[in-house]
Amino acid sequence: MKKYVTRTSKETAVIAKELAAGLHGGETIALYGDLGAGKTTFAQALAKALGVKKRVQSPTFILMQEYRLPKRGGAKVLLHVDAYRGDVAQFKAVGLAEYLRHPDTIVLVEWADRIQELLPKKLIKVRLAHRGGDTRSITIAG
Numbered sequence: 001m002k003k004y005v006t007r008t009s010k011e012t013a014v015i016a017k018e019l020a021a022g023l024h025g026g027e028t029i030a031l032y033g034d035l036g037a038g039k040t041t042f043a044q045a046l047a048k049a050l051g052v053k054k055r056v057q058s059p060t061f062i063l064m065q066e067y068r069l070p071k072r073g074g075a076k077v078l079l080h081v082d083a084y085r086g087d088v089a090q091f092k093a094v095g096l097a098e099y100l101r102h103p104d105t106i107v108l109v110e111w112a113d114r115i116q117e118l119l120p121k122k123l124i125k126v127r128l129a130h131r132g133g134d135t136r137s138i139t140i141a142g
């Protein structure tokens with residue numbers, strides 16, 4: 001398990017970039033943390049590091065958003081999921097399982113605890129927590 005403390009969202013972005021560098025496709029990254037802990041900040045930096053040019057926002061009106069990744073010999077698709085508004089039944093209905101099975105896809109899930117039962121056992125777990133002011137602790141396991 002890796003542990004970090006960040007004092008700005010830029011520092012959190014650096015951690016996400018480091019994680020992105022080791023991804024090949026087929027991984028599921030579960031983000032945990034309260035409101036404002038930095039899940040979307042982390043997701044945006046990870047997407048950027050993977051070559052996503054579009055601005056990544058929380059998929060507010062849809063349950064998940066797919067991004068095509070540039071051809072670099074690695075993963076082809078990033079799926080950004082925000083489980084805050086959706087439940088297990090809804091994510092089953094939109095076919096999350098297909099993405100999770102796919103070796104060319106990286107799946108990144110905010111509020112992963114809400115749909116934990118749908119996620120594979122082999123997960124990269126990223127926990128973000130408030131530590132006062134702009135300080136956040138980040139632990140990465142798996």
Ligand SMILES: Nc1ncnc2c1ncn2[C@@H]1O[C@H](COP(=O)(O)OP(=O)(O)OP(=O)(O)O)[C@@H](O)[C@H]1O
Nearest residue numbers: 006007008009012035036037038039040041134136
């Ligand atoms: N060290 C830090 N790491 C990440 N974000 C930070 C940090 N310090 C301050 N922030 C700020 O905290 C906020 C984090 O918001 P963000 O949307 O990333 O959280 P979230 O976990 O996705 O919240 P929500 O559950 O509401 O979607 C941003 O406004 C960001 O600028």
Ligand SMILES: [Mg+2]
Nearest residue numbers: 039040058110
């Ligand atoms: Mg968010």
